[in-house]
Amino acid sequence: MARKYIDNPNACSLVHTMNIIGNKWKPIILYLLSNGSMRFGMLNALIPTISKKVLTNQLKELENDGLLLRQSFAEIPPRVEYSLTEKAVGLLPVLRMLSDWANEAYPKMEFEQCRIIENVKKPAYNNVSYEKP
Amino acid sequence: MARKYIDNPNACSLVHTMNIIGNKWKPIILYLLSNGSMRFGMLNALIPTISKKVLTNQLKELENDGLLLRQSFAEIPPRVEYSLTEKAVGLLPVLRMLSDWANEAYPKMEFEQCRIIENVKKPAYNNVSYEKP
DNA sequence: AATAGTGGTAACCAAAAAGTAACTAATGGC
DNA sequence: GCCATTAGTTACTTTTTGGTTACCACTATT
Numbered sequence: 001m002a003r004k005y006i007d008n009p010n011a012c013s014l015v016h017t018m019n020i021i022g023n024k025w026k027p028i029i030l031y032l033l034s035n036g037s038m039r040f041g042m043l044n045a046l047i048p049t050i051s052k053k054v055l056t057n058q059l060k061e062l063e064n065d066g067l068l069l070r071q072s073f074a075e076i077p078p079r080v081e082y083s084l085t086e087k088a089v090g091l092l093p094v095l096r097m098l099s100d101w102a103n104e105a106y107p108k109m110e111f112e113q114c115r116i117i118e119n120v121k122k123p124a125y126n127n128v129s130y131e132k133p
Numbered sequence: 134m135a136r137k138y139i140d141n142p143n144a145c146s147l148v149h150t151m152n153i154i155g156n157k158w159k160p161i162i163l164y165l166l167s168n169g170s171m172r173f174g175m176l177n178a179l180i181p182t183i184s185k186k187v188l189t190n191q192l193k194e195l196e197n198d199g200l201l202l203r204q205s206f207a208e209i210p211p212r213v214e215y216s217l218t219e220k221a222v223g224l225l226p227v228l229r230m231l232s233d234w235a236n237e238a239y240p241k242m243e244f245e246q247c248r249i250i251e252n253v254k255k256p257a258y259n260n261v262s263y264e265k266p
Numbered sequence: 267a268a269t270a271g272t273g274g275t276a277a278c279c280a281a282a283a284a285g286t287a288a289c290t291a292a293t294g295g296c
Numbered sequence: 297g298c299c300a301t302t303a304g305t306t307a308c309t310t311t312t313t314g315g316t317t318a319c320c321a322c323t324a325t326t
Binding site (some may be wrong): 039040041044052053056072075076077078079080 | 300301302303304305306
């Protein structure tokens, strides 16, 4: 029987991808931005369980990895818009597949649709229905 | 302008998938097992930078999530074989896409191929060429 | 009689990640 | 003059994760 081993497992592209998006928040951020650019405060409101510090940090990392574009407007109060780069857009179908896989593999879990709800009258960040688990 | 918000972001299937495989070691483990079943010691040797405790833990979690089958043989010294379940096999093409994406998005990084090398004469776990970064 | 081999576990410690609360700058509205 | 607003930052604490070492059971080999 042939023995097998993998050469330098930590330098492969799958590991790299996981280092970039394989955590709790980043897929959500990418998903939210797939519908267009969004401000910091809106992202913060749409992911109520994230803290500002961590969100800032995740956004910075995504920007450094070339997945996010950050546009800061010289206004008072400040406005900063985040949007996906081409790289990130190329990742969207794969994220979709990951999502589809879970729906198939764990049919009993009946996941929420992660749906985007339009036309909220009040600013979303004052009006979020989600509650901490 | 329509405001948007996402309802209960933490319960969606993408987040679930990331909870299951979105970390440092699990994609590597799944990748290694994609060629067939493997013993604990072999996995430990093929991922030299992982500690036994963490590997044990990751394998348990993957088993609990239905991605791995654990077969323990009543021999001395003990033998335990890990293999992919159907669920996990369904995930392999998606892992492949994640890997392909990184190769395209970061062409300058020239990742290692994560190649499996056959016909090593000595047991791989005494003969691993990989060195800690 | 001692040692090697396997697949772990337990106790303990270090490092990384995440959460909390308070604070900032600059302006508009009351 | 005071408060609200936005996108953070800073200092500090807590939680989570990962790593280290020693140990076990059981047998075959030396």
